[in-house]
Amino acid sequence: MDERIRKFMYGRYGSDELYRFHLILYFITLIIGLFVKSKILLLIQLLLIALIIYRPMSKKIYKRSDENVRFLNIKTKITKPFINIKKNIKDKDHIYKRCHKCKTTLKLPISLKRGIKHAKCPHCGNRVTLFTLKKEKIEIITSKNKK
Numbered sequence: 001m002d003e004r005i006r007k008f009m010y011g012r013y014g015s016d017e018l019y020r021f022h023l024i025l026y027f028i029t030l031i032i033g034l035f036v037k038s039k040i041l042l043l044i045q046l047l048l049i050a051l052i053i054y055r056p057m058s059k060k061i062y063k064r065s066d067e068n069v070r071f072l073n074i075k076t077k078i079t080k081p082f083i084n085i086k087k088n089i090k091d092k093d094h095i096y097k098r099c100h101k102c103k104t105t106l107k108l109p110i111s112l113k114r115g116i117k118h119a120k121c122p123h124c125g126n127r128v129t130l131f132t133l134k135k136e137k138i139e140i141i142t143s144k145n146k147k
């Protein structure tokens with residue numbers, strides 16, 4: 001059985017990030033469908049099911065891969081402003097802040113003393129203002145324009 005599935009999927013695209021996004025979207029429409037009866041919602045669900053079945057089965061691997069890359073580009077554009085917020089929630093020992101001049105993300109240490117502090121961006125020399133900073137070495141996390 002397992003071997004048959006593997007043989008069937010050979011040369012086919014398989015799942016990717018866009019596939020998982022379609023699945024999540026489908027389940028969201030299912031939940032909405034519990035409360036709202038709509039023909040448009042049903043149409044969206046059918047379209048999503050078609051995509052969920054068709055894309056992984058497709059043998060046009062390059063086309064599907066292109067779709068996924070386009071999706072990931074859009075996803076990155078949407079989630080980019082929230083990346084530092086997510087990092088700040090996860091990492092309790094540092095503050096992640098973007099330099100407004102060169103758009104570099106800086107990892108700044110948290111000081112025990114509260115107050116407005118200034119740090120110098122190691123990349124462009126711009127002054128970054130933030131709260132609770134101890135004088136320590138500043139790390140560069142991401143940098144767009146390399147020198």
Ligand SMILES: [Zn+2]
Pocket residue numbers: 099100101102103104121122123124125126
């Ligand atoms: Zn900078």
